[in-house]
Amino acid sequence: MSEYNHHKIEAKWQEYWEKNKSFLVAEDRNREKFYGLVEFPYPSGDGLHIGHLRSYTAMDIICRYQRMKGKNILYPIGFDAFGLPAENYAVKKNIKPQETTAKNIINFTRQLKAAGFSFDWDRSLSTTDASYYRWTQWIFVQMFKQGLAYKAKQTINWCTSCKIGLANEEVVNGVCERCGGEVIKKDKEQWLLQITKYADRLIDDLDNVDYLDRIKSQQINWIGRSEGAEVNFQVAKSDQQIKVFTTRPDTLFGATYLVLAPEHRLLEELKNNISNWDEILKYIGEAQKKSDLERTELAKDKTGVEIKGVKAINPVNNQEIPIWIADYVLISYGTGAIMAVPAHDQRDFEFAKKYNIEIKQVVAHDTDEEVFTGEGKAINSGEYDGLTIAEFKKQITKWLTKEKFGRAAINYKLRDWIFSRQRYWGEPIPLIYCDQCDWQPVPEEDLPVVLPEIDNFLPTEDGQSPLAKVEDWVHTKCPKCGGVGMRETDVMPNWAGSNWYFIRYTDNKNDQQMVDPKKAEYWLPVNWYNGGMEHTTLHLLYSRFVYKFLYDIKAIPQKCGVEPYQKRTAHGMILGEGGIKMSKSKGNVVNPDDYLTKYGADATRLYEMFMGPFDQAIAWDEKGVTGVAKFINKVWALQAKVVAGAVIDKKITTALHQTIKKVGDDIVNMRFNTAVSQMMILVNLWEKAEEINQDDWQKFILVLSPFAPHLAEELWLAIGHQNSLCQVPWPSYNPKLIIADEFELVVQINGKVRDKINVAINITQQEVEDLVKKSDKLAKFLTDQTIKKIIYIPNKLVNIVV
Structure with a gap:
């Protein structure tokens, strides 16, 4: 028996699958469909990382298994190629992003094919292709027509180096996460999408999907729906009011001070009455250097400044209380102001203790806790004393409404989605400004608005997009009146193309529609979507929002349902050796090419599945790959024992049928490590046997094939089959034989x-x-x-x- 040559065998079968289009798929209404989805990669200059392979291998195993179970499988791939990382890479290399992106996609494609994934490559797409972003722009135009896209001045995190607005998550310790440049607060006109109109549906519809609990929690927490009351506090000796939102109106009698966000508009309006204005201005400047995440970090020391010369009046007892500004209050959440009840809120308590502010208990309890946040009856609350929290909330909210001091309210942490970037490498926003007609959408027949190729694509010092300098592109006609028009020069964020790519996969070559309704109706929703936990908040939320909008305007057939993904799972991160997060600076990044070359795709795939529970982070260990490679060689050598009609060992028969059942069950439950372990147990039994029955061996090859497809194909051929096993059914097991x-x-x-x-x-x-x-x-x-x-x-x- 010759040694197993992974170079030769894997290249042979990859060529076979490509030549024969083994994974090409079309709609077949006589067969049940299965749509397996992975996050399409951003084609960086570094190539695929080992984490990509973990997610893609898992879904490849699932799709190969479902194909063998008779389902019609859509397992597509594409490239998320617009956005800041690609542009920064192009700037660093001093090469146009069009060229770097095309080159990187070629490299990624090579790597993906070398790993043996069963993608339908005929459905491949890139968000940077005009034929694709034509429909990204079309979606934006529909949102604009429906009133969901609007322009407004926003206070944003501005990177002084990248010359771009940053999300809160991209600011760390006051500097840009990507480049380390200083980040400041800046007011800028931005396009926004009104995702807040969908907030309730984005929460409520989670009841209809099969997501991991932690993924559902992330979605719910990010939207942050909370019920309570809005309360109006009159500013003493003024006609101004401060509106606050609280989930605990029952603690109003314990509100001993108010806190405003440093950006609150009222500060400017009251500055003539503020005796320490210089101190206030200094604090505002310091707060602007911090990200929202840093400002709201629970463990951080609370800071603030009292607004001297101005007081507020508590509406329930007419008492004057001080007003402070503090950076832990965000202008973007609620009303940008809070009422502080230090006896019953930990953060308020710490602030009050630090600055010697009155603490007034209004909920009875018999504990030693300085801050009581639990249930109890009202005390020190006038006529409401003795009421439970629930009853007090009802009565006080009713009183506030009657006396016009407030009303019942629902608040959301979710803010409208800032959708414009002052960069070059992105989808042009398809709008034209006219002095007479205001903003007008580019007519649909004129889409796409093609991104012009320019030599100088560096960010501008004044914060405008580099496109603003392309005068012959900017100057155009107003589509409404025919007069002078100016194109919008901001581009869309890198999220834009990734919010609907899974829809386009179902009909990626259609130049007449975003998607053929019949094809969408057959394939959607996605049956199973797997990806990293880092994308289970914003990307997932944005894509669900876009899908719901397309459903509402009937661009997606109603039979597809209101949710894009039936199931959403996540894999654990692969860490560097020793359990340290991989990074270039630590020199512990694992390059898949090294392992695909040295050990082969099947060994790399098997190890990624065998290394530990799929949903947990785990450290890479080359010794583990070596061990799996030995297992492959062991399987290869076993074929020498295969004999047609060999005597069937009862113990091995039981182990085989147990393996067929367990591996199938483990695949659908993502217990890949125990599936591989079960196959190893069977192989160890066969090693001790004199011979292997060919029918049993054939069943094992089929069970192995989703995990090690190249090896399985070669073994299948070796026992006399003429064709690939891609479409061969999954073997059945005898329930009676499972029990030893x-x-x-x-x-x-x-x-x-x-x-x-x-x-x-x-x-x-x-x-x-x-x-x-x-x-x-x-x-x-x-x-x-x-x-x-x-x-x-x-x-x-x-x-x-x-």
Whole structure:
């Protein structure tokens, strides 16, 4: 038997699959469909990372298995190629992003094919192709026509180096996460999408999908729906009011101060009455250097400044209370102002203790806690004393409404989605400004608005997009009146193309529609979407929003349902050796090419599945890859034992049928590591056997094939089959044969293993005792010994204590 040559065999089958279009798929209404989706990669200059392979291998195994179960499989791939990382890479290399992106996509495609994934490459797409972003622009135009896209001045995080607005998550310790440049707050006109109109649906519809609980929680927490009341606090000696939102209107009598966000508009309006205005201005400047995440970090030391010369009036007791500004209050959440109840809120308590502000208990409790946030009855609350929290909330909200001091309200953390970027490498926003007609959408027949190729695509010092300098592109006609028009020069964010790519996969070559309704109706929704946990908040939320909008305007057939993904799972991160997160600076990044070349795709795939529970982070260990490579060689060598009509060993038959069942069950439950382990158990049994029955061997090849497809194809061919096993059905198992009629009894004496005996399942303790007492092998250990007791663990082991 020749040695297993992964270079030769894997190249052979990859060429076969490509030449024969083995994974090409079309709609077939006589077959049940299965749409498996992975996050399409951003084609960086570094190529695929090992984490990509973990996610893609898992879904490849699932799709290969579902294909063998008779389903019509859509497993597509594409490239998310617009956005800041690609532009920064192009700037660094001093090459146009069109050129770097095209080159990187070629490299990614090579790597993906080398890993043996069963993608339908005819459905491949790139967000940077005009034929694709034509429809990204079309979606934006529909949102604009429906009033969901609007322009407004926003306070944004501005990177002074990248010359771009940053999300809160991209600011760390006051600097840009990507480049390390200083980040400041800046007011800028931005296009926004009104995702907040969909907030309730984005929460409520989670009841209809199969997502991991932690993924659902992330969605719900990001939207942040909370019920309570809006309360109006009059500013003393003024006609101004401060509106706050609170989930605990029942604690109003305990509100001893108010806190405003440093950006609150009221500060400017009241500045003539503020005696420490310079101190206030200094604090505002310091707050602007921090990201929202840094400002709201619970563990951070609370800072603030009292607004001297101005007081607020608590509406329930007419008492004047101080007003402070503090950076832990965000203008983007609620009303940008809070009422502080230090006796019943930890953050308010810490602030009050630090600045010696009154603390007033209004909820009774018999604990030693300085801050009580639990249930109790009202105290120090006038006529409401003795009421439960729930009843107090109802009554006080009713009173506030009647007296026009407030009203019942629902608040959301979710803000409208900032959808414009002052960069070059992105989808042009298809709008034209006219002095007479205001903003007008580019007519649909004129889409796409093609991104012009320019030599100088560096960010501008004034914060405008580089497109603003392309005058012959900017100047155009107003589509409404025919007068002078100016194109919008901002581009869309990198999220734009990735919000609907899964829809386009179902009909990626259609130049008449975003998608043919009949094709969408067949394939959508996605059956199973797997990706990283880092994308289970914003990307998932944005794509669900866009899908719901397209559903509402009937661009997606109603039969497809209101949710894009039936199931959403996530894989654990692969860490560097020693359990440290991979990074270039640490020099511990694992390059898939090294392992695909040295050990082969099948060994790399098998190891990624075998290394540990799929949903948990785990460290890369090359010794593990070596071990799996040995397993592949072991399987390859076993074919020399295969004999047609060989005597079937009962124990091996049981193990085979157990393997067929367990591996199938483990695939659908993403327990890939135990599936591989089960196959290893069977192979170890075969190693001890004289020969292997060919029918049994054939079933094993099919079970192995989703995990190690190249090896399985070659083994399949070796036993006389003429065609690929891609479409061969998954083997069936006999439920009666899964249950073994005997097991290996481990015999211990004083805890040390002295023998292993095959015995009947459910053998009684008395039978076990008789057996071990008569054993010649055990006799030498028991001679001249007194047996004190025999401990029997049914169907597992017996321990003789002497």
